[in-house]
Amino acid sequence: MELKDIFFIVEKDWYKLQAWATIAHEKDKNEISGLMTAVPQEDGRFKVGDVEILKQENTASNTELDGDAVTAYTMKYGMKYNNPKMKFVWWHSHHTMEAFWSGTDTTEIDAWKNTSFSLALVINLREEYLFRVSFWRMNGLPLEQHIDTTLTIERNKPKVNITSAMSKQYKELCSSPQQVINKWQSGSQAINLWNQHQVTSNQTEVKYGELLEAVEHIQDEFVSGTISHKVFKKQSNALNVQCKNQKLPFRMKVFNENKQELLNIFMCKLPDELIDFDDNNIKNRLEQTSWQNKYGGVYGY
Ligand SMILES: [Zn+2]
DSSP: OOGGGTEEEEHHHHHHHHHHHHHHHHHHSOOOEEEEEEEEOTTSOEEEEEEEEOSEEEOSSOEEEOHHHHHHHHHHHHHHHOOTTOEEEEEEEOTTSOOOOOHHHHHHHHHTOOSSEEEEEEEOTTSOEEEEEEEOOBTTBOOOEEEEEOOEEEOOOOOOOOOHHHHHHHHHHOOOOOOOGGGGGGTHHHHHHHHTSOOOGGGHHHHHHHHHHHHHHHHHHHHTTSSOHHHHHHHHHHHHHHHHHTTOSEEEOOOOSOHHHHHHHHHTOOGGGGEEESSHHHHHHHHHHHHHHHHOGGGOO
8 A cells, every 4th residue: 555545534524624624724814733643544544534523722823722721622533433443634724825834834744743743734725735744753763754645635525406407418429339330341350350249229220320331342242252252141141140140130141052143143233122021110210210311311411
Protein backbone atom coordinates (compact mmCIF):
# COMPACT_ATOMS: atom_id res chain seq x y z
CA MET A 1 0.00 0.00 0.00
CA GLU A 2 1.23 3.52 -0.75
CA LEU A 3 1.04 6.32 1.80
CA LYS A 4 -1.48 8.22 -0.34
CA ASP A 5 -3.94 5.32 -0.10
CA ILE A 6 -3.81 4.79 3.66
CA PHE A 7 -5.93 7.60 5.11
CA PHE A 8 -9.58 8.25 4.32
CA ILE A 9 -12.50 10.28 5.67
CA VAL A 10 -16.16 9.74 4.85
CA GLU A 11 -17.85 12.53 2.93
CA LYS A 12 -20.20 13.38 5.81
CA ASP A 13 -17.26 14.06 8.14
CA TRP A 14 -15.43 16.04 5.47
CA TYR A 15 -18.41 18.38 5.20
CA LYS A 16 -18.65 18.60 8.97
CA LEU A 17 -15.16 20.13 8.86
CA GLN A 18 -16.29 22.49 6.13
CA ALA A 19 -19.34 23.43 8.23
CA TRP A 20 -17.21 24.34 11.27
CA ALA A 21 -14.88 26.37 9.06
CA THR A 22 -17.86 28.16 7.55
CA ILE A 23 -19.44 29.08 10.90
CA ALA A 24 -16.18 30.49 12.27
CA HIS A 25 -15.65 32.55 9.14
CA GLU A 26 -19.21 33.84 8.88
CA LYS A 27 -19.53 34.75 12.57
CA ASP A 28 -16.06 36.13 13.34
CA LYS A 29 -13.88 35.83 10.21
CA ASN A 30 -11.74 33.54 12.37
CA GLU A 31 -9.83 30.31 12.02
CA ILE A 32 -11.13 27.29 13.93
CA SER A 33 -9.56 24.01 15.02
CA GLY A 34 -10.32 20.67 16.60
CA LEU A 35 -9.35 17.05 16.75
CA MET A 36 -10.22 13.87 14.89
CA THR A 37 -9.38 10.23 15.39
CA ALA A 38 -7.53 8.03 12.89
CA VAL A 39 -8.50 4.42 13.55
CA PRO A 40 -6.78 1.41 11.92
CA GLN A 41 -9.12 -0.68 9.76
CA GLU A 42 -8.92 -4.36 8.89
CA ASP A 43 -7.80 -3.54 5.34
CA GLY A 44 -4.73 -1.72 6.69
CA ARG A 45 -6.09 1.78 6.11
CA PHE A 46 -6.88 4.43 8.73
CA LYS A 47 -10.35 5.90 8.99
CA VAL A 48 -10.27 9.57 9.96
CA GLY A 49 -13.39 10.68 11.82
CA ASP A 50 -14.97 11.77 15.10
CA VAL A 51 -14.82 15.41 14.02
CA GLU A 52 -15.14 17.71 17.02
CA ILE A 53 -14.29 21.24 17.97
CA LEU A 54 -13.03 21.88 21.50
CA LYS A 55 -12.79 24.89 23.78
CA GLN A 56 -10.44 27.26 21.98
CA GLU A 57 -9.24 30.82 21.36
CA ASN A 58 -9.24 32.07 17.78
CA THR A 59 -8.23 35.03 15.66
CA ALA A 60 -8.30 35.58 11.91
CA SER A 61 -4.82 34.04 11.63
CA ASN A 62 -4.45 31.78 14.64
CA THR A 63 -6.30 29.11 16.60
CA GLU A 64 -5.37 27.55 19.91
CA LEU A 65 -7.02 24.57 21.61
CA ASP A 66 -7.45 24.49 25.36
CA GLY A 67 -4.98 21.98 26.84
CA ASP A 68 -7.43 20.31 29.21
CA ALA A 69 -10.00 19.95 26.44
CA VAL A 70 -7.37 18.19 24.28
CA THR A 71 -6.63 15.77 27.12
CA ALA A 72 -10.33 15.09 27.61
CA TYR A 73 -10.81 14.34 23.87
CA THR A 74 -7.81 12.02 23.62
CA MET A 75 -8.79 10.15 26.78
CA LYS A 76 -12.40 9.79 25.67
CA TYR A 77 -11.56 8.28 22.27
CA GLY A 78 -8.52 6.39 23.56
CA MET A 79 -10.85 4.51 25.87
CA LYS A 80 -13.53 4.11 23.21
CA TYR A 81 -11.28 2.43 20.64
CA ASN A 82 -8.80 0.90 23.09
CA ASN A 83 -6.27 0.46 20.27
CA PRO A 84 -2.65 1.54 20.84
CA LYS A 85 -2.27 1.96 17.05
CA MET A 86 -4.93 4.67 16.76
CA LYS A 87 -3.84 8.27 16.22
CA PHE A 88 -5.32 11.72 16.62
CA VAL A 89 -5.49 14.34 13.89
CA TRP A 90 -5.08 17.99 14.72
CA TRP A 91 -7.14 19.94 12.19
CA HIS A 92 -7.72 23.65 11.57
CA SER A 93 -9.19 25.99 9.00
CA HIS A 94 -7.56 28.81 7.05
CA HIS A 95 -11.00 29.97 5.82
CA THR A 96 -10.38 32.08 2.67
CA MET A 97 -6.57 31.79 2.76
CA GLU A 98 -4.47 29.09 1.13
CA ALA A 99 -4.13 25.70 2.79
CA PHE A 100 -0.47 25.78 3.89
CA TRP A 101 1.62 25.22 7.01
CA SER A 102 2.46 28.47 8.79
CA GLY A 103 5.18 28.82 11.43
CA THR A 104 2.68 28.45 14.27
CA ASP A 105 1.21 25.41 12.50
CA THR A 106 4.53 23.58 12.39
CA THR A 107 5.07 24.47 16.05
CA GLU A 108 1.73 22.81 16.84
CA ILE A 109 2.70 19.77 14.72
CA ASP A 110 5.92 19.48 16.74
CA ALA A 111 3.86 19.46 19.94
CA TRP A 112 2.34 16.16 18.78
CA LYS A 113 5.77 14.53 18.47
CA ASN A 114 5.74 10.91 19.61
CA THR A 115 7.65 7.66 19.04
CA SER A 116 5.93 6.77 15.74
CA PHE A 117 3.96 9.25 13.64
CA SER A 118 1.38 12.02 14.01
CA LEU A 119 -1.25 13.54 11.73
CA ALA A 120 -2.38 17.09 10.91
CA LEU A 121 -4.88 18.61 8.51
CA VAL A 122 -5.34 22.19 7.33
CA ILE A 123 -8.36 23.06 5.16
CA ASN A 124 -9.87 26.15 3.60
CA LEU A 125 -13.35 27.09 2.43
CA ARG A 126 -12.53 26.12 -1.17
CA GLU A 127 -12.12 22.51 0.08
CA GLU A 128 -8.39 22.67 -0.51
CA TYR A 129 -6.28 20.95 2.11
CA LEU A 130 -2.90 19.67 3.21
CA PHE A 131 -2.80 16.42 5.13
CA ARG A 132 0.52 15.81 6.84
CA VAL A 133 1.99 12.60 8.16
CA SER A 134 4.93 13.40 10.45
CA PHE A 135 7.28 10.49 11.10
CA TRP A 136 9.24 11.09 14.26
CA ARG A 137 11.49 8.06 14.39
CA MET A 138 12.49 6.00 11.35
CA ASN A 139 13.27 2.39 12.34
CA GLY A 140 14.24 3.52 15.80
CA LEU A 141 16.58 6.21 14.49
CA PRO A 142 15.78 9.79 15.49
CA LEU A 143 15.10 10.77 11.86
CA GLU A 144 12.16 13.07 11.27
CA GLN A 145 10.21 13.27 8.04
CA HIS A 146 7.07 15.23 7.19
CA ILE A 147 5.06 14.15 4.16
CA ASP A 148 2.00 15.97 2.85
CA THR A 149 -0.15 13.28 1.29
CA THR A 150 -3.69 12.43 0.24
CA LEU A 151 -6.66 12.24 2.57
CA THR A 152 -9.14 10.31 0.45
CA ILE A 153 -12.70 11.58 0.75
CA GLU A 154 -14.98 8.54 0.52
CA ARG A 155 -18.01 9.88 -1.24
CA ASN A 156 -21.45 8.35 -1.26
CA LYS A 157 -22.55 7.16 -4.65
CA PRO A 158 -24.56 10.06 -6.08
CA LYS A 159 -28.22 9.40 -6.72
CA VAL A 160 -28.60 9.17 -10.49
CA ASN A 161 -32.08 10.10 -11.66
CA ILE A 162 -32.95 9.25 -15.26
CA THR A 163 -36.25 10.94 -16.14
CA SER A 164 -38.55 9.64 -18.86
CA ALA A 165 -37.93 12.92 -20.74
CA MET A 166 -34.21 12.11 -20.74
CA SER A 167 -34.86 8.59 -22.00
CA LYS A 168 -36.96 9.99 -24.80
CA GLN A 169 -34.39 12.61 -25.75
CA TYR A 170 -31.61 10.01 -25.64
CA LYS A 171 -33.52 7.81 -28.05
CA GLU A 172 -34.10 10.76 -30.36
CA LEU A 173 -30.58 12.20 -30.41
CA CYS A 174 -28.12 9.36 -29.78
CA SER A 175 -27.22 6.60 -32.21
CA SER A 176 -24.54 3.93 -32.40
CA PRO A 177 -22.44 3.51 -35.52
CA GLN A 178 -23.51 0.65 -37.78
CA GLN A 179 -21.19 -2.30 -37.37
CA VAL A 180 -18.36 -2.34 -39.85
CA ILE A 181 -19.47 -4.39 -42.79
CA ASN A 182 -16.16 -4.94 -44.51
CA LYS A 183 -15.04 -7.38 -41.82
CA TRP A 184 -16.89 -9.95 -43.88
CA GLN A 185 -14.65 -9.35 -46.84
CA SER A 186 -11.95 -11.86 -46.01
CA GLY A 187 -13.99 -15.00 -46.16
CA SER A 188 -14.38 -17.58 -43.42
CA GLN A 189 -12.02 -15.80 -41.04
CA ALA A 190 -14.28 -12.76 -41.13
CA ILE A 191 -17.34 -14.90 -40.60
CA ASN A 192 -15.89 -15.99 -37.27
CA LEU A 193 -15.56 -12.36 -36.20
CA TRP A 194 -19.27 -11.98 -36.60
CA ASN A 195 -19.84 -14.59 -33.95
CA GLN A 196 -18.09 -12.52 -31.31
CA HIS A 197 -20.86 -9.94 -31.26
CA GLN A 198 -23.75 -10.83 -29.01
CA VAL A 199 -27.07 -9.94 -30.51
CA THR A 200 -29.91 -8.14 -28.79
CA SER A 201 -33.31 -7.89 -30.41
CA ASN A 202 -32.79 -4.34 -31.66
CA GLN A 203 -29.61 -5.43 -33.41
CA THR A 204 -31.55 -7.81 -35.63
CA GLU A 205 -31.73 -5.24 -38.42
CA VAL A 206 -27.99 -4.67 -38.23
CA LYS A 207 -27.36 -8.41 -38.32
CA TYR A 208 -29.68 -8.79 -41.27
CA GLY A 209 -27.74 -6.11 -43.14
CA GLU A 210 -24.50 -7.86 -42.32
CA LEU A 211 -25.80 -11.22 -43.45
CA LEU A 212 -26.94 -9.67 -46.74
CA GLU A 213 -23.47 -8.27 -47.28
CA ALA A 214 -21.90 -11.61 -46.48
CA VAL A 215 -24.25 -13.50 -48.79
CA GLU A 216 -23.57 -11.03 -51.57
CA HIS A 217 -19.86 -11.44 -51.01
CA ILE A 218 -19.97 -15.25 -51.16
CA GLN A 219 -22.28 -15.09 -54.16
CA ASP A 220 -19.92 -12.76 -56.03
CA GLU A 221 -16.88 -14.88 -55.28
CA PHE A 222 -18.62 -18.08 -56.33
CA VAL A 223 -20.04 -16.67 -59.56
CA SER A 224 -16.71 -15.09 -60.51
CA GLY A 225 -14.88 -18.34 -59.78
CA THR A 226 -12.79 -16.88 -56.94
CA ILE A 227 -13.96 -19.65 -54.61
CA SER A 228 -14.81 -23.28 -55.41
CA HIS A 229 -18.22 -24.89 -54.97
CA LYS A 230 -16.83 -26.69 -51.93
CA VAL A 231 -15.62 -23.49 -50.29
CA PHE A 232 -18.91 -21.81 -51.16
CA LYS A 233 -20.83 -24.57 -49.34
CA LYS A 234 -18.46 -24.41 -46.39
CA GLN A 235 -18.85 -20.63 -46.04
CA SER A 236 -22.64 -20.83 -46.44
CA ASN A 237 -22.79 -23.43 -43.67
CA ALA A 238 -20.55 -21.30 -41.47
CA LEU A 239 -22.89 -18.33 -41.92
CA ASN A 240 -25.88 -20.43 -40.96
CA VAL A 241 -24.15 -21.81 -37.89
CA GLN A 242 -23.61 -18.20 -36.80
CA CYS A 243 -27.25 -17.37 -37.47
CA LYS A 244 -28.34 -20.35 -35.40
CA ASN A 245 -25.93 -19.63 -32.54
CA GLN A 246 -27.15 -16.04 -32.35
CA LYS A 247 -30.78 -17.20 -32.56
CA LEU A 248 -31.43 -14.94 -35.55
CA PRO A 249 -34.84 -15.29 -37.25
CA PHE A 250 -33.23 -15.71 -40.71
CA ARG A 251 -30.47 -17.61 -42.48
CA MET A 252 -29.03 -18.19 -45.91
CA LYS A 253 -31.08 -20.49 -48.14
CA VAL A 254 -29.61 -23.97 -48.50
CA PHE A 255 -29.08 -25.16 -52.07
CA ASN A 256 -28.64 -28.80 -53.07
CA GLU A 257 -28.14 -28.09 -56.77
CA ASN A 258 -24.92 -28.99 -58.52
CA LYS A 259 -22.32 -26.37 -59.34
CA GLN A 260 -23.65 -25.41 -62.82
CA GLU A 261 -27.28 -25.21 -61.69
CA LEU A 262 -26.22 -23.10 -58.75
CA LEU A 263 -24.27 -20.69 -60.96
CA ASN A 264 -27.35 -20.27 -63.15
CA ILE A 265 -29.51 -19.53 -60.11
CA PHE A 266 -27.05 -17.09 -58.60
CA MET A 267 -26.48 -15.09 -61.72
CA CYS A 268 -30.07 -13.87 -61.77
CA LYS A 269 -30.80 -13.47 -58.06
CA LEU A 270 -30.37 -10.57 -55.65
CA PRO A 271 -28.79 -11.36 -52.26
CA ASP A 272 -32.06 -10.82 -50.38
CA GLU A 273 -33.67 -13.55 -52.46
CA LEU A 274 -31.12 -15.95 -50.97
CA ILE A 275 -32.38 -15.52 -47.39
CA ASP A 276 -34.90 -17.67 -45.55
CA PHE A 277 -36.97 -16.14 -42.73
CA ASP A 278 -38.73 -17.69 -39.76
CA ASP A 279 -41.95 -15.98 -40.84
CA ASN A 280 -43.31 -13.37 -43.23
CA ASN A 281 -43.71 -10.64 -40.60
CA ILE A 282 -40.01 -10.69 -39.94
CA LYS A 283 -39.30 -10.84 -43.66
CA ASN A 284 -41.49 -7.79 -44.37
CA ARG A 285 -40.09 -5.77 -41.49
CA LEU A 286 -36.45 -6.49 -42.27
CA GLU A 287 -36.78 -5.97 -46.01
CA GLN A 288 -38.51 -2.66 -45.37
CA THR A 289 -35.77 -1.51 -43.00
CA SER A 290 -33.05 -2.74 -45.30
CA TRP A 291 -34.59 -0.85 -48.21
CA GLN A 292 -34.79 2.35 -46.12
CA ASN A 293 -31.17 2.04 -45.04
CA LYS A 294 -30.03 1.49 -48.60
CA TYR A 295 -31.99 4.32 -50.20
CA GLY A 296 -31.91 7.00 -47.56
CA GLY A 297 -35.04 6.17 -45.63
CA VAL A 298 -36.47 8.72 -43.26
CA TYR A 299 -33.54 11.10 -43.62
CA GLY A 300 -34.19 11.92 -47.27
CA TYR A 301 -32.05 11.48 -50.33
ZN1 LIG B 1 -2.65 27.54 10.08
